[in-house]
Amino acid sequence: MVRVRLLSWHNDPSFVARSARVSGVGKVKCEKCKGAGRINGEICKDCNGEGKREPTDKEIVEMIVLNDYSSALEHIVMSFEITELSKGNACEFLEHRIASHTGRSTRYHKEIGFGFVIPPKIRKIMEKYGIKDYTEIDKASGEDKEILRLFFDEMLKSREVYERLVEIIGKENARYVLPFAAHTAYIWTINMRSLINFLGLRLCVRASPEMQEFAKKVYKEVYKVFPEILEHVWCRGFNLGACPENEVRDSPQAKDCPFKNPNSKLFIPTKKQVFRGIGAKFDFDEFRKLREKILSEV
Ligand SMILES: Cc1cc2nc3c(=O)[nH]c(=O)nc-3n(C[C@H](O)[C@H](O)[C@H](O)COP(=O)(O)OP(=O)(O)OC[C@H]3O[C@@H](n4cnc5c(N)ncnc54)[C@H](O)[C@@H]3O)c2cc1C
Ligand SMILES: [Zn+2]
Incomplete structure (x- = not known):
């Protein structure tokens, strides 16, 4: 099955925070004085009496991901080596246009004894x-x-x-x-914003199993180097807080969706449910456990 190796990356979350600061980021409440600016009548030294402080790099990155101010994430660019992907599913992979792909050529390579x-x-x-x-x-x-x-x-x-x-x-x-199953290979370069879009679509249980496995392996590699960015990233329903798959979440293809049971601790409503006033019931620690389990299986 498909193999994924993160070869290199350019820039890190501090660069994302730096570019967000160029654009301008709001201050956050000072914890020391709880936003009051004074402690027992004295000016708070942490915030100079303002009640607010500059956010840290980590806080800015979290805000960018959660609020989807994603253009700053385009400054992080990663290159992967993808091998043992089926020729058939390479078409699905190539549908993600906002990336650069260099594919193994069957015009130049003799695929004698090809893997599948x-x-x-x-x-x-x-x-x-x-x-x-x-x-x-x-x-x-x-x-x-x-x-x-x-x-x-x-x-x-x-x-x-x-x-x-x-x-x-x-x-x-x-x-x-050559059959659909025959192995092919790519070098893939993609920025973090587009990668999050890819993960959102392909970690969904409605994506084809091979693409799901591919996305999980990509997630696993990237999580090792950018855990603060991927912390709040999974499938589209998770990323948006409402699943845009709506009724097809009840289709057989989506039978294993971990987020659709309203009685679980991982319930994310569909968009249509949100419009009917149904809200999420979500325990982030439960999600962390689920993520760990899913990633340990690929
Ligand atoms: C479960 C599932 C089922 C699918 N079924 C089918 C199917 O039956 N048939 C099929 O053809 N595809 C299918 N797809 C592929 C899907 O339609 C997308 O082509 C693919 O997922 C790439 O997503 P994308 O366009 O967001 O990514 P990218 O091409 O990387 O684009 C990223 C983002 O850039 C913007 N963008 C890119 N190009 C344009 C443009 N030309 N105009 C405006 N905005 C643009 C969009 O906001 C887009 O989300 C399926 C995908 C999934 C996950
Ligand atoms: Zn203060």
Whole structure:
């Protein structure tokens, strides 16, 4: 399955705070005097009697993410190495236009013995029987065995066909028989604002499983270096405090949405529910636990 490695990044949250300060940021209440400016009649030294103080870099970054004043986040730019992404889902990846992509070329590379993505349902069957690869298909039985046979026979056959065609018509023509599952690779450069948009769309349980896995791996890599920025970032419903998927959140595709149960501690209403006066019930510590669990599984 898809692999993600953060190769490099440019700028950090202090630069984001610095650029926000150029634009201008409001002061926050002084904790020492609780905004009064005086303590027992004396002028508060922390705020010079103003009752307000300059926000810290961390506070500015949090405000930018929560209030969606996101243009300052464009100053953080990251480059990733993406490998083992399926050719098929590369189209979904490329739909995120506000980024730079350099893809592995099937005109210049011979994809002899290409690797391929094993779809989640097939992986599950393999796990059920403790099957490591196609040489062990006989461990499965009944329909499970048939599914594995159909999938792996097709993959191995397309490798054979591709390799023979490369010999006789060359790689540029032979590549048309490469399957949806065949691995491809990218170098991807994206700024933090666009990355948050990507995560918002692709961490949603309605995104395809491979794209969800991809987004979780991206999140995990970026969280290591920018935890203060990603702290308040997840799927779009989470980021907006209201899920824009509305009724499709009740579709089978969204059956695993962790935010849709009104009786849980992680309830985020849909936008339409908000308009009917239904509010969120949200326990951030519960969310942190959920996030840790999800990220530990990828
Ligand atoms: C669950 C799911 C299902 C999907 N189903 C389909 C589908 O069936 N068919 C399909 O074609 N796609 C589908 N998509 C892809 C989706 O429509 C977007 O193309 C993709 O998610 C990229 O998002 P984006 O445009 O926000 O990102 P980017 O292209 O990175 O753009 C970022 C932001 O820039 C702005 N922007 C970018 N380009 C323009 C523009 N030309 N004009 C105005 N503003 C712009 C927008 O605010 C946009 O949100 C699906 C995505 C998801 C998550
Ligand atoms: Zn004070």
